[in-house]
Amino acid sequence: MGEAPTFIPQDLQNGTCNGFELKSGTFETDTIVGNKKYVIGGTYGETFSVKDQILDNNGLGEWVDLIQLGTKPISCNGHSAVLLKDRILILKKNAKPDDCIWFLEVDTPYVRQQKKILGIDVVAWSNGVIGNAEKPVVISGPSGVGKGTLISMLMTEFPSMFGFSVSHTTRAARGMEKDGVHYHFTEKNVMEKEIKDGKFLEFASVHGNLYGTSVEAVEMVSDAGKRCILDIDVQGARSVRASSLEAMFIFICPPSMEELEKRLRDRGTETEEQVLKRLRNAQAEIEQGKSSGIFDHILYNGKLEECYENLKKLLGLDGYVTPPKSAPKKMNLPRDHSVSKIDDKIIIGCISSGLEKESKNLIMLDVSSLKGGAPGRTRGLDFQVIDSFSDGFNGNEPF
Numbered sequence: 001m002g003e004a005p006t007f008i009p010q011d012l013q014n015g016t017c018n019g020f021e022l023k024s025g026t027f028e029t030d031t032i033v034g035n036k037k038y039v040i041g042g043t044y045g046e047t048f049s050v051k052d053q054i055l056d057n058n059g060l061g062e063w064v065d066l067i068q069l070g071t072k073p074i075s076c077n078g079h080s081a082v083l084l085k086d087r088i089l090i091l092k093k094n095a096k097p098d099d100c101i102w103f104l105e106v107d108t109p110y111v112r113q114q115k116k117i118l119g120i121d122v123v124a125w126s127n128g129v130i131g132n133a134e135k136p137v138v139i140s141g142p143s144g145v146g147k148g149t150l151i152s153m154l155m156t157e158f159p160s161m162f163g164f165s166v167s168h169t170t171r172a173a174r175g176m177e178k179d180g181v182h183y184h185f186t187e188k189n190v191m192e193k194e195i196k197d198g199k200f201l202e203f204a205s206v207h208g209n210l211y212g213t214s215v216e217a218v219e220m221v222s223d224a225g226k227r228c229i230l231d232i233d234v235q236g237a238r239s240v241r242a243s244s245l246e247a248m249f250i251f252i253c254p255p256s257m258e259e260l261e262k263r264l265r266d267r268g269t270e271t272e273e274q275v276l277k278r279l280r281n282a283q284a285e286i287e288q289g290k291s292s293g294i295f296d297h298i299l300y301n302g303k304l305e306e307c308y309e310n311l312k313k314l315l316g317l318d319g320y321v322t323p324p325k326s327a328p329k330k331m332n333l334p335r336d337h338s339v340s341k342i343d344d345k346i347i348i349g350c351i352s353s354g355l356e357k358e359s360k361n362l363i364m365l366d367v368s369s370l371k372g373g374a375p376g377r378t379r380g381l382d383f384q385v386i387d388s389f390s391d392g393f394n395g396n397e398p399f
């Protein structure tokens, strides 16, 4: 992290962006985006509400019907709203570190796409996360090609670096498979309801069963500071490609159909009928894997060790030495603070009083490198705390 710049708190642009209290426990902020006004309201303990109005020349206008996508945050003791390029940053006062930063996306590519699909005004909530997660790795390929084998080699060699996205499936567990470890084994009607509720990043019907990656499965791995690995079929990879999640896509190809058949039969986990179904589907998957443009890389899994070495090269891991891990940073927002914006920095002035003295500090929240995580998460935030400002301060102490 570089040195903090010199600035004088009184010079901050845009004034404060705090909400105002309508009645005890109810707060509202108005944010103007182009010709629209977004009114974001929060009543203590209830989910946030959003209204928008198309403004005329007199600053008045029609209220518009609006759909809020994603999980709505629960309101605390007031909030601040700051307009960024295509989204509104919401800072919740006195909230826990992992709940204090939220974004209301008003014109992101995802929101624009949803507006087109739904034909109605749409906004989307996402939770802000400090720090970056490395791009997840999507591994696809026909059944029996060796995806699971390669992934478990990677997780055994680099246990602190990678985490597996545990999918949901409606198929029955195999002998050694454990619920919650290999898959979340679930009922079809339960999974269908969760899909409707928007809990899944992607899902597909594969070889006659339903499979899917929940948003939570990916986010749990990223939250643990690990690079997430997804083992999913080509339809699933296509859906992830179209989602807000930036990932690396690798397709694993068998050396021949005969060898694929041998591996599937030798594994001995499927009935004859299922083996035949998987082999039929493999033809189409290999064609799509090679030609669809979904995948960044294709690896041939002939000799296992060779393929594994090639996979490590793609992931930048040949000759890799694991560095020590630092604890993730957490931001604490006190109840009393003011918020201003200078370019890509949100300046939060905090005043907290202890028994003996009042302490003042500034938090500089950097929003220059925001990145979509799985839907509902915005990653790439960074911050620094500068202690005890008065009139001017040359802060150089990273927090």
Ligand SMILES: Nc1ncnc2c1ncn2[C@@H]1O[C@H](COP(=O)(O)OP(=O)(O)OP(=O)(O)O)[C@@H](O)[C@H]1O
Pocket: 141, 142, 143, 144, 145, 146, 147, 148, 149, 150, 263, 264, 266, 267, 301, 302, 303, 304, 305, 307
């Ligand atoms: N390069 C290889 N050479 C020979 N056998 C292999 C190779 N890679 C994997 N295998 C074996 O092939 C079988 C299938 O591998 P694996 O279960 O990893 O496939 P998969 O792609 O994960 O299949 P599925 O999609 O059905 O889960 C296993 O028995 C595994 O030990």
Ligand SMILES: Nc1nc2c(ncn2[C@@H]2O[C@H](COP(=O)(O)O)[C@@H](O)[C@H]2O)c(=O)[nH]1
Pocket: 140, 141, 142, 143, 147, 167, 168, 171, 202, 203, 204, 206, 207, 211, 212, 213, 231, 232, 233, 234, 235, 236, 237
């Ligand atoms: N689209 C998705 N495909 C998935 C997911 N989890 C696994 N899979 C794929 O299903 C087949 C069969 O797996 P098996 O364990 O029954 O042998 C295989 O190609 C997997 O990659 C998922 O969440 N979504």
